[in-house]
Structures are given as C-alpha cells and as structure tokens.
Amino acid sequence: MRNLGFVLLLVSIVLGGLTVLGLRHMSAARSQAPKLHQTTVVVASRPIGFGEVLTPDLLRVQAWPKDGQPQGSFQTIAQVTAQRRVALGPISANEPVLTARISGPGGRATLSGVIRAGMRATTIRVNDVFGVAGFVLPGDFVDVLITRDEGSRSNTVEDKRTDVLLRSVRVLAVDQLANENKNDPVVAKAATIEVTPEQAQKLALAADVGTLSLALRSTSDPLTTGDEATPTTVRTADLRLDGVRAPAPVAPRTIVRVVTRRAPHVAGPIGATMEIIRGAEASIAHVPGVG
16 A cells, blocks of 8 residues: 555656646747737728718727738828828728728818729719619619610611620719618619729710610629620510511502492492502592493
C-alpha cells in the first residue's frame, strides 16, 4: 500500500510539472504573437436613404482592423457631420460611410452622383400599363420594348411589330423618386434609366417613331448573360390563339348579282341590270341585250 501511494504521489507531481510548463509555453507564445492594430470607422446606425442629410444620430463609431480599413472611410463622426453632407445612394445599417457614397461638404442629393462613369441618364415616358403598373422602382433592372407600325398589309389590317430595344438597364428614378428603399408601387409618368451614350440616342429616336414600354426583370437575373437567347421580332401575324396562327386577311371579293331583266315587249333598253359589290362599295351596271 505504501508503494502504491508513493507511485500516485510521483505521478501527480509529474503531471503538475507538465501543466506548469504548458501554461508557461502558452504565455510565452501569446506574448510573442504580433498585436492586432485597430482603428475606428464610422458606420450607419440604421438604413440611410438617398438624399438624407447625415446627422450624428444616423452614425456610430465601430472598431475596425487598421490593415482592413475601407478606402474613403471616416474615423470620427465629426469628420462626416462638420459640414452638411447627404447620401448619394442607400446605405445599409452597419455599412461603412464612404466618400464615394456621400456628397462633398455642403453638397446636395443629385442624380448625377448615382450615375456610373461613362453612362448617361435618360428619361422615357410611361403610364400605369407600360410602367408595369407602378411596380418598377429605383434600383430595378428592366428591358425596354418598342412597338411601331410596319406599313399597311391590306386596307383593313395594319401590320405592327414589337422589338426588344434595350436589355437589362438599371432604373435610376421613377418620376422624381430615386430612393431605392422605397417599397410601395409608384404609378408614374416617367422613368429615368441608366444607359450608354449610344443607347440614349436610340431611345430618343425610338420615342419619336413608336411606343416604349418596360418589362421588369427578376431580381435573381438582373444582368444579361451570354446564355440568354437573342429576342426575336414579334409581328401582328405572330399573334396566336390557342397555338393557331392568326388567319391572313382575305382580299375583298367582287360579287355580281342580276337585279332585273327587261322583256322585248317592254319599253326601254333590252338587257340586264346588275348590282356589282366590291368590298364595301356597290354600284349598278346595265348590260345591253341583243334585240
């Protein structure tokens, strides 16, 4: 029994020594590890909409790794609010406030601050139907369609065509609304979209020769991909009912109907009087007979 107690005591002493050595090693490694240098970054304390004036109650200071400090960020709230600044676009809660997302000192909210480099903003006229019943809002992506006459194919049927003029263009504003945080539908008379200079020229011409309408794209597919099929032109003849092509217009027929015939013993010219119907027009003609 004495030998067993001595062995247990010896094991306890060894384990305690190993524990002490381990703790000392961990402390030495922690002291030799490089210290993480931190700084502060001003972030939004709640969502900030387009055009909102940046005030201290909308901002807070967040600890941030110095090596990962975002470019154009601010370290103190006073740097942001010392002079009047407004948001040039929506800023999410806890998102760093950057110089690229806000106006300069004393600035105001203008649409020009939202347009990307090399792009243009142009406005097209829409209504409650062509504007997707007001569900097109700033920040959405749409296709622009044009419907125009293609010339008369007959006296009674006009041949029209609809083409996809532009694909996946970003909506900057609806009427005078440019806040992307807006959720309610807006029945507007105009939509401002972001396009290239060449696309702006096409829109100006298209508005003069036809009717423009918008097709709202899914949020999961805002941009045109290389796998997307090229849109085709849709004409009046392509309109179908239950998968059957619309019948081609029938040319007007000429109908000849004999109205009277005079006998030889009756005074007057001998022959037949006919009613000729061409389309919607009718006329009377007399065909002389043989005496």
